[in-house]
Amino acid sequence: MPYDKISRRDFMERTGKAAGFAAFAVGGAWMLHEPVRRPFDRKDDAPVSRDLRVAGVEDRLMIVRGEDPAKMAAAAITAFGGMSTFVQPGETVVVKPNIGWDRRPEQAANTNPGVVAEVVRQCVEAGAERVVVTDITCNDPKRCFNRSGIAAAAREAGAEVQLPQEARFREVNMGGEMLGRQDVYDIYLEADRFINLPIAKHHGLTRATLGMKNLYGILGGNRSRLHQEIHHSLVDLAAFLRPTLVIVDAWRVLLRNGPQGGSLADVEERKMLLASTEQTAIDACAGELFFDMTPDEMPWLGLAERRGLGTSVWRDIPTEEITV
Amino acid sequence: MPSSFQRYRRLRWMRRISQGFFLLLFFYLLLQTNIDALDSPDEVPEISAPVELFLELDPLVAVSTVIATHSLYRNLFLAVIIIVGTLFLGRFFCGWMCPMGTINQMIASMRSGRLKGKQRLESNRWKSYQNWKYGILAFVLGAALFGSLLIGFLDPIALLTRSMALVVLPAYNVLTHDLYSWSLYADLGPFSILLTPIAWVVHAVLIRAETVVFEQTFLILLIFIGILLANRIITRFWCRGLCPLGALLGVFSKTSILGLEKRASLCTDCNRCAMHCQGGDNPQPGLTWHQTDCHLCMNCVASCPESGIDFTFFPKREETTQKVSLTRRAVLTTAGAGVLTVPLLRAATNPDRTPDPSLVRPPGSLPEREFLSRCIRCGECMNVCPNNALHPTLMQAGAEGIWSPMLMPRIGYCEPTCVLCSQVCPTGAIDELTEEEKNWVPPAGKEETAGPPLRIGTAFYDFGRCLPWAMGKECIVCEEWCPTTPKAIYFEEAEVITREGEYLYLKRPHVDPALCVGCGACTYACPVKGAPAIYVTAVGETRNTKNRILLEQNRGRAAEER
Numbered sequence: 001m002p003y004d005k006i007s008r009r010d011f012m013e014r015t016g017k018a019a020g021f022a023a024f025a026v027g028g029a030w031m032l033h034e035p036v037r038r039p040f041d042r043k044d045d046a047p048v049s050r051d052l053r054v055a056g057v058e059d060r061l062m063i064v065r066g067e068d069p070a071k072m073a074a075a076a077i078t079a080f081g082g083m084s085t086f087v088q089p090g091e092t093v094v095v096k097p098n099i100g101w102d103r104r105p106e107q108a109a110n111t112n113p114g115v116v117a118e119v120v121r122q123c124v125e126a127g128a129e130r131v132v133v134t135d136i137t138c139n140d141p142k143r144c145f146n147r148s149g150i151a152a153a154a155r156e157a158g159a160e161v162q163l164p165q166e167a168r169f170r171e172v173n174m175g176g177e178m179l180g181r182q183d184v185y186d187i188y189l190e191a192d193r194f195i196n197l198p199i200a201k202h203h204g205l206t207r208a209t210l211g212m213k214n215l216y217g218i219l220g221g222n223r224s225r226l227h228q229e230i231h232h233s234l235v236d237l238a239a240f241l242r243p244t245l246v247i248v249d250a251w252r253v254l255l256r257n258g259p260q261g262g263s264l265a266d267v268e269e270r271k272m273l274l275a276s277t278e279q280t281a282i283d284a285c286a287g288e289l290f291f292d293m294t295p296d297e298m299p300w301l302g303l304a305e306r307r308g309l310g311t312s313v314w315r316d317i318p319t320e321e322i323t324v
Numbered sequence: 325m326p327s328s329f330q331r332y333r334r335l336r337w338m339r340r341i342s343q344g345f346f347l348l349l350f351f352y353l354l355l356q357t358n359i360d361a362l363d364s365p366d367e368v369p370e371i372s373a374p375v376e377l378f379l380e381l382d383p384l385v386a387v388s389t390v391i392a393t394h395s396l397y398r399n400l401f402l403a404v405i406i407i408v409g410t411l412f413l414g415r416f417f418c419g420w421m422c423p424m425g426t427i428n429q430m431i432a433s434m435r436s437g438r439l440k441g442k443q444r445l446e447s448n449r450w451k452s453y454q455n456w457k458y459g460i461l462a463f464v465l466g467a468a469l470f471g472s473l474l475i476g477f478l479d480p481i482a483l484l485t486r487s488m489a490l491v492v493l494p495a496y497n498v499l500t501h502d503l504y505s506w507s508l509y510a511d512l513g514p515f516s517i518l519l520t521p522i523a524w525v526v527h528a529v530l531i532r533a534e535t536v537v538f539e540q541t542f543l544i545l546l547i548f549i550g551i552l553l554a555n556r557i558i559t560r561f562w563c564r565g566l567c568p569l570g571a572l573l574g575v576f577s578k579t580s581i582l583g584l585e586k587r588a589s590l591c592t593d594c595n596r597c598a599m600h601c602q603g604g605d606n607p608q609p610g611l612t613w614h615q616t617d618c619h620l621c622m623n624c625v626a627s628c629p630e631s632g633i634d635f636t637f638f639p640k641r642e643e644t645t646q647k648v649s650l651t652r653r654a655v656l657t658t659a660g661a662g663v664l665t666v667p668l669l670r671a672a673t674n675p676d677r678t679p680d681p682s683l684v685r686p687p688g689s690l691p692e693r694e695f696l697s698r699c700i701r702c703g704e705c706m707n708v709c710p711n712n713a714l715h716p717t718l719m720q721a722g723a724e725g726i727w728s729p730m731l732m733p734r735i736g737y738c739e740p741t742c743v744l745c746s747q748v749c750p751t752g753a754i755d756e757l758t759e760e761e762k763n764w765v766p767p768a769g770k771e772e773t774a775g776p777p778l779r780i781g782t783a784f785y786d787f788g789r790c791l792p793w794a795m796g797k798e799c800i801v802c803e804e805w806c807p808t809t810p811k812a813i814y815f816e817e818a819e820v821i822t823r824e825g826e827y828l829y830l831k832r833p834h835v836d837p838a839l840c841v842g843c844g845a846c847t848y849a850c851p852v853k854g855a856p857a858i859y860v861t862a863v864g865e866t867r868n869t870k871n872r873i874l875l876e877q878n879r880g881r882a883a884e885e886r
Binding site for chain 2: 102103104105138139140141142143145146147148149151152155163164165166167168170186203204205222224225227228229230256257259260261262263264265266
């Protein structure tokens, strides 16, 4: 077509369209242009921590002996004035037993299901809106939750049992000495209260895994790196998430081949349970009672003390011995 | 309008409903390839649905494993249902049941861009390429005669199961996980309230709690896409020309008593039957109908307005052939080629002769030769593995073993109490096991009486990468994860002098090969990213008495056998 046939309107339309797209391209390039790419600069990098203790509750330590794990847990909670001391109606409580391994209750690698169920029941009775029982397991979660007996017991007691879901980890800056950005399971960032329910058992690296070591189970990602500076890492975790209550199950104690065990020959029936609002003291007490360890042999205690997370001399805090 | 027309339209709808049903059933079973959440420590994790049903109904799997192994494993006898049906009715499986056929037909039926008019009519005419599938069948059965099950590459049910389980479902899984993650944490300002219902919906359609990845998926995907796209040029090209199962059923359909009867006197040569023909078998009067290529889709009779063709029992066989138009010589030559291929494949290095160190087979796997005479590469074991530990091989098991399962512990380890792969294996390449037979963790209280575990390999340290050995750092995560009792990984306490001249006490790990089962949990958990500081090789595997390091392991085994 000869160009002299083009109308003015046609000319305006065509050049207008072209100019519009051109302006869009230039403007877009201008706006999106980034002179230097710094992928590691993050604006939302403020350290996060979660202190879920109840204000005004005096730190005490309960040492319970008895013939039934559930009743022992109940007695310990009663000694604190009942679960209503810790849980108010409408709150979301996350209860974290150790469900790390595909082992049966009698192999003592996971928290006793009777203790878990009792704690859940008390939270429900105290009026908690949601009681979530979860753990980031090592073995296949379905198998761990089932074989430990915890899924069934907790569900029956009224808990919402959550198997870990990949999409629900959030990377947060813990702001610790060792631990910076870590993948944390989201429920720990949202819950109002957190009850830590470890089992006392043997561990190859730290000799014993107790309360603070149980906090491993809030992490996803490459958590096995934490072993390199295990003591500092434990304290960072303990400072990041301060529990409302810690109950250490020692109904059966795995003394060798931990933390998985497997053989009943490695398990000793201790028929005990500890409970405290003070997470350093309870680790010190459990280490001494079940593994004959002094605070010096549990270096994370001293570090925790220095960080203001409690005392490694558990006899310094009011202690009650209960037998049921 | 003749009454038969209405009847055939109803029959065509029944065929479509049947196809839909079996396609949905296929996907349902794929998604059920998993254990349910159980409620008691005493319950044994089991798969609730017959997830390998389609593979067990597949006559090609049954026939070829019978040829290769002289036995019919577990539920493979179910294929008799299809065989008997085909002997009397013809290839109803292809037209009414086969999920691969249904997907091909769906792609072929999409109207946009499909061949039209004369071109389409020409593409639907019977052509000699439709004999290729018999060649493929003869070839793979010939190989089976020599004990090598090559059918798995092209058996449509194995191919579809593999493509879906290893490529399509994982991709869906990634998509839904990304969406779910986004809906949980996105910040849309005032619109953020919309995210909650989206999260509910996406959560409801999630198929796994975690995303899974597989090796070799690109190759598997390319082949699958190629098969699907071929339908845009020739309707059901795969079914007509390549499918070895279709060929086998074609051979069985030679005795069919149901057939097409042509009434040339009623035919007006409108060619509508041929336009809609799925099998390319020449339904129109005037040409020879190929019974062995007919899928009984009923499209021809349902589109014939004149009753010029009719499906009847014991039809008049004018203008019909029930033969497969292949010479005996061609069949024998191709089968012979199949037979000869096997020694050719085995003349290359192969796991039977020189076990590839990385080829760790799932627990319960038969010795390599027998394994390859049974494995159809369906991917069921990889689909069911809770830890995403099993992956298709490329050349680790030689060309003969492409896409057979191997353990990749960097991605996932073999779950100590899990025997699901052995339970879903339709052909017994992985022999069905119980937790007690695998015996990695003896049942509580039976530690003394339990026999030796079923080993799949042995772990080794790369001391140059191991933190306590090479870098003066505490670690022993491997020891923590080691599932055996007592642990196969133990450590020595070592005094180390640091770069600054300070003394440091470290726990340095070792493997006890007499206790290691080869699960790979140590490799999986090893914090050294990239190449791990501890890796598993197949040496020490129970299934291969020659693949050993330790002398006493053999002696112990012989003692047990006595």
